[in-house]
Amino acid sequence: MMPPNIVRIGHAIFTVTDLARSRHFYVDLLGLNVLHENRDAIYLRGIEDREWTLKLELASSARVRQIGFKVASEADLDALQQLAQDEGLLHRWESEQDRPRMLRVQDHWGIPLAFYFQSQRYPWLLQSFDRHRGAGIQRVDHVNVFTPQVDAMSRWYQKALAFRLTEVSEDKDGRAWGAWLHRKGNVHDIAITNGTGPRMHHFAYWVPDASRISQMCDILAGAHAAAHIERGPGRHGISNAFFLYVRDPDGHRTEYYTADYLTVDPDFEPIRWSVDDPRRQQLWGGIAPKSWFTEGSDVESFDGGVVEQQEPLLGLPAYIK
């Protein structure tokens, strides 16, 4: 049977503990755009996004409620339901703002996924230059998750969901430490990283160019909010992207990312890195802080609790003390 046709990353839903504080951070400082808002939730998007791509929802604790992927048709949703049933995965039908038919699935590693085809579309803001603010955040790009079982999870995403491997980091025994997998034709829609999991490591947006990342740093500094900058700006070895990582007021990590490369060739060969090579993380030589390897967002289970986490079997890269 053909695997379901997943088109791209679609959205994330973060729960946050103070909606006004989070709105100030994501809208006033970073420059995401409000598509809908009510007393309990805000739906945000980049200037190229024709749909909402990040929902912030008020709750008593900060978690990731779901990570959404767009599929090519309603039939692909039915195929995903069949897959979930065949493999004994927790799943149910739900609906969300603008998305009347969404399949929630918890994967074998506890990651809370959501799949949708139909979504209300809105005019984009790409050429409404007069409405661009902050760093001009353009579109959703990828998610990165922690799991103790990178090898197994990466293999399943390739076999069952037809993701394609673009880059991989490995320890000296050839065990995968991180895997970058795509559907849409750039470096990744999802990255899978060794660590205590399941947790979300970060959720990422594309920005138009590297100058916008410097601008984001200037805006945060000007607002005396530079403590939100966790890592960067810098140039990744893996993906070649220019990047910045920030932590929101609840600790959720987001990345602002640009200038990776095309991966659509059918004979594309994945690029392999040693996990102990610091150039994979930062071509310029800056070492990521330890928090980058150890901290992440809890993910929500189907019953509203937190999915139980397990420690990783593999250690940190040799250059991290």
Ligand SMILES: [Fe+2]
């Ligand atoms: Fe990333």
